[in-house]
Amino acid sequence: MSNVARNRKVRLAGVVLATTAVLLTSACSGSSSSTSADGKVTIEFSQWWGSELPDGDLQKIVDGFQAENPNVTVKLLTQPYSSLQDQTTTAGVSGTLADVVGLDGAWVNNLVKQGALDNLSTEMTSTNYDASQLSSQVQIDGSTYAIPVVNFVYPLFTNDDLLAQAGVTTPPATRSEFLTDAKAITEKTSAKGWILPLGTTNPNGVQNDVMSWLWASGGSMLKDGQPDLTNDGVKSAVDYVKSLYDAKVVADGTFTLQEPDKVTQFTNGQVGMMVDSLAHITTIRKANPDLKFSISAVPAADSYTGKRGIPFASWGIGVSDKSEHKAEAWKFVQYMMSKDVNANISSLAHGFPANSTATPDFTGSDPLYEEAFKIYQAGYPANEFVGLPTSDQLMRDFDTNFQKTLNGDGSVGDMLSSTQDSWKKAF
Numbered sequence: 001m002s003n004v005a006r007n008r009k010v011r012l013a014g015v016v017l018a019t020t021a022v023l024l025t026s027a028c029s030g031s032s033s034s035t036s037a038d039g040k041v042t043i044e045f046s047q048w049w050g051s052e053l054p055d056g057d058l059q060k061i062v063d064g065f066q067a068e069n070p071n072v073t074v075k076l077l078t079q080p081y082s083s084l085q086d087q088t089t090t091a092g093v094s095g096t097l098a099d100v101v102g103l104d105g106a107w108v109n110n111l112v113k114q115g116a117l118d119n120l121s122t123e124m125t126s127t128n129y130d131a132s133q134l135s136s137q138v139q140i141d142g143s144t145y146a147i148p149v150v151n152f153v154y155p156l157f158t159n160d161d162l163l164a165q166a167g168v169t170t171p172p173a174t175r176s177e178f179l180t181d182a183k184a185i186t187e188k189t190s191a192k193g194w195i196l197p198l199g200t201t202n203p204n205g206v207q208n209d210v211m212s213w214l215w216a217s218g219g220s221m222l223k224d225g226q227p228d229l230t231n232d233g234v235k236s237a238v239d240y241v242k243s244l245y246d247a248k249v250v251a252d253g254t255f256t257l258q259e260p261d262k263v264t265q266f267t268n269g270q271v272g273m274m275v276d277s278l279a280h281i282t283t284i285r286k287a288n289p290d291l292k293f294s295i296s297a298v299p300a301a302d303s304y305t306g307k308r309g310i311p312f313a314s315w316g317i318g319v320s321d322k323s324e325h326k327a328e329a330w331k332f333v334q335y336m337m338s339k340d341v342n343a344n345i346s347s348l349a350h351g352f353p354a355n356s357t358a359t360p361d362f363t364g365s366d367p368l369y370e371e372a373f374k375i376y377q378a379g380y381p382a383n384e385f386v387g388l389p390t391s392d393q394l395m396r397d398f399d400t401n402f403q404k405t406l407n408g409d410g411s412v413g414d415m416l417s418s419t420q421d422s423w424k425k426a427f
Contacts, residue, residue, distance in 0.1 A: 069328075077098055103316035117146070131144075138316060146387075147318070153311065155275070166188045178299045181193065192250060195250065203392065208275055216308045251271050267284050278350070278372050294368075343360055389426050401419045
């Protein structure tokens with residue numbers, strides 16, 4: 001072998017060894033965060049928020065953090081929500097989550113099982129963080145692994161004109177009032193009183209349109225973190241929803257309808273009332289500028305006088321358990337949850353702050369947002385599916401069994417008992 005060939009072979013071997021070392025380092029690293037020679041740290045923040053906020057606004061929030069913490073740089077990794085779930089799950093399995101990660105509550109349980117998320121309860125204790133300012137936390141076995149940053153609530157929407165035609169002057173506040181009003185709309189107008197989407201492709205109608213009646217009356221479907229579907233509160237709420245269906249005040253097609261269908265029918269004046277996300281106000285205004293509608297709290301059981309739970313979805317945040325810079329990542333989470341920053345990001349997102357001391361800026365916004373915030377402050381965010389194992393499948397199991405009951409196949413009590421048995425297998 002010539003010297004040239006021998007030297008070339010040595011150089012190639014060196015490249016292979018160097019490349020292998022880099023690949024092994026990358027595989028073992030929690031993210032591509034780094035520490036420079038001067039001690040400055042770079043952390044990554046993976047999320048979908050930047051694609052939904054006004055262009056550049058999330059970077060401005062990050063710039064504010066960096067101004068207060070000049071030794072920390074935050075690199076934004078922005079992807080659409082539709083693609084981020086699979087990427088986050090894959091990164092959780094491989095141990096390559098970004099240092100700070102945007103989370104949907106439904107993802108948390110599986111990520112915790114993978115050992116992918118840092119225990120934030122430990123971080124709170126070690127830094128003497130005041131957790132009482134948080135409106136909610138996503139907990140597994142009593143420990144917090146994600147914190148909602150912005151909440152998007154689901155109040156009751158009512159069509160003002162249809163209610164007026166039905167002789168109703170104010171939105172219903174109790175279950176009996178709601179049933180009476182739904183009957184009046186159905187009988188006196190061309191619309192149906194309410195819409196109940198129970199299509200199983202995306203079974204979130206279970207949390208938004210069924211369990212919302214339970215939470216509005218302070219009830220719970222869990223006990224000590226385990227399924228408790230057979231308690232009186234759950235049975236009362238599900239019996240009530242069935243009574244609406246049996247009274248024929250519900251829009252046709254319940255078993256195949258999805259959430260977008262409910263928004264479309266309400267916007268077109270085909271139904272008088274629906275439980276829906278506040279985020280759809282703009283969608284409704286654009287699609288039907290002439291539609292007059294109001295929002296109010298989801299009606300509670302007639303005898304209930306306590307605070308009302310209101311369904312919500314949220315932008316959550318967590319820290320990778322594999323991060324080499326947990327202290328800096330946790331400091332960034334604290335910054336996002338601070339009063340003024342949290343108020344700002346919630347205003348930009350047209351949601352509500354998850355810092356209970358913060359108030360969003362309603363200047364120039366739709367008046368219904370401010371009305372919704374009053375409802376939010378008077379109650380508490382409630383969605384017990386957040387943090388549960390395989391939450392979509394739990395809802396789908398409930399949905400499938402409930403459809404059978406609505407078709408006359410068995411009682412509500414039997415349905416809840418059998419659904420609880422199937423849920424326990426997931427737990």
